[in-house]
Amino acid sequence: MPAETIDIRDIPPAKRHPTIHDAFAELDAGESLELINDHDPQPLFYEFDAEVDDFDADGYEVEQRGPGEFVARLPKE
Structure with a gap:
């Protein structure tokens, strides 16, 4: 279960990272x-x-749920 979920699709590209x-x-x-x-x-x-x-690169996951929707999980060690 993620600690936080962020939908970055509406964030300007320069502010995403x-x-x-x-x-x-x-x-x-x-x-x-x-x-x-x-x-x-x-x-x-x-x-x-x-x-x-x-x-934790080994725990990283990404799933494409539909066109224009990718969900990634970035775990912290």
Whole structure:
């Protein structure tokens, strides 16, 4: 169960990654951030894997639920 869910489809693109990083930083260890996005967030995965020490890359999941709706779960170690 995610600690927080953010629908970033309505957030301007330039503010998406800072919003995601801020929300992830607020999580406790063992919690996850769930994102609803309009495209596959693969670049975000690589960014988190390279830059965020407490990102659990092995627990990352993404699911396409429909056209323009991808749901990703970013777990925190």
